[in-house]
Amino acid sequence: MKNVYFYLISFVLAFKQPIPFAEHNLPKNKIHKIQTPENQDVAVWWNKKTKEWNAVHNVCPHRQASLSEGVVNPKSSCIKCRYHGMEFNKQGKCTMIPSSTFNPSMFSVKNYFVKEKYGLLWIDDKKNTDIVINILEKPHTKLPWFISVTEADYKSVIENSIDAAHFNQVHHGIVGLNRYKSPLGIYNKSYKNWFNSTGFSCTIETAKPNIPSTEYIFLEPYNTQVKTKNTYIFAITYPINNGKIKFISNLIIQDKKWYLDLFFRIFRPLIKITGKEVFRQDIQIINSQNQNLYNRALKYTTISQADIAVTLYNKWLEKYGNENI
Numbered sequence: 001m002k003n004v005y006f007y008l009i010s011f012v013l014a015f016k017q018p019i020p021f022a023e024h025n026l027p028k029n030k031i032h033k034i035q036t037p038e039n040q041d042v043a044v045w046w047n048k049k050t051k052e053w054n055a056v057h058n059v060c061p062h063r064q065a066s067l068s069e070g071v072v073n074p075k076s077s078c079i080k081c082r083y084h085g086m087e088f089n090k091q092g093k094c095t096m097i098p099s100s101t102f103n104p105s106m107f108s109v110k111n112y113f114v115k116e117k118y119g120l121l122w123i124d125d126k127k128n129t130d131i132v133i134n135i136l137e138k139p140h141t142k143l144p145w146f147i148s149v150t151e152a153d154y155k156s157v158i159e160n161s162i163d164a165a166h167f168n169q170v171h172h173g174i175v176g177l178n179r180y181k182s183p184l185g186i187y188n189k190s191y192k193n194w195f196n197s198t199g200f201s202c203t204i205e206t207a208k209p210n211i212p213s214t215e216y217i218f219l220e221p222y223n224t225q226v227k228t229k230n231t232y233i234f235a236i237t238y239p240i241n242n243g244k245i246k247f248i249s250n251l252i253i254q255d256k257k258w259y260l261d262l263f264f265r266i267f268r269p270l271i272k273i274t275g276k277e278v279f280r281q282d283i284q285i286i287n288s289q290n291q292n293l294y295n296r297a298l299k300y301t302t303i304s305q306a307d308i309a310v311t312l313y314n315k316w317l318e319k320y321g322n323e324n325i
Helices: 154-161 258-266 268-295 305-324
Strands: 019-023 032-034 042-047 052-057 094-096 111-117 120-124 146-151 187-196 199-206 214-219 223-228 231-239 244-253
Touching: 019 032, 042 120, 146 268, 154 223, 154 231, 154 244, 154 268, 154 305, 187 305, 199 305, 214 305, 258 268
Parallel strands: none
Antiparallel strands: 019 120, 032 042, 042 052, 052 111, 111 120, 146 244, 187 199, 199 214, 214 223, 223 231, 231 244
């Protein structure tokens, strides 16, 4: 897959790939409810004894209470159901049933593995697999991770992530973008690099010779990358439940520069505020778009070479979507 690859690991009974869910500095003093694809809510807690994150399916098998509403036993570091006090260890095995003669081992819940990499926490179905994102394996500088949960259609957000022509229109006034004066000019050339069950790549060029070409990459089922020279806009978008999605994104510069790191640290609050506003604008236009698409059964039309990535994504969904998502 050219020089960029996002290594996706299939799950047997849970997720289709390792799922990033939070930054690495997640608070360790409480249990977290993590919403994941396939509507598999997970309870995640910090194990003070083993100094690691533990994770199990969020439903107690006794009376179906949410384990994330419980507590962590300070002595055993097991998660304890708040309803009747059943405890489960990091393997998901029941270790205690208060006021009962039943053998605790008769109960268990599915366990998961939490891995820390690239400044993110990932949840995985397997213990010994690795997570590899080649652009983050090389020396690089990146912004703070942007993570958000909102109501939206995740496929539409993926389309938006690889839509070349919307930036200066939707985000007018942000970092110099101007809807009345496009800095890129006319998109006059596009071509497909590859297309298969794992995703696709395409390249778009403009009529201005001093503007570099941009590569748009989709890697099944949730990852998009927009590459210009040595800069990537990296995003993972996946559905959780009740019409909500989780969106995780970053701007990655494939070069390690101390002054960029310093700049990003100094302006971290402003960068986060700007990122939230950009995302809010995207979601606003996406949700209004979906009302027209679904309520009136309207379809897309193509207006320029810039539409190639969205066109390829919809072709990929038609050909491979049912087996890969």
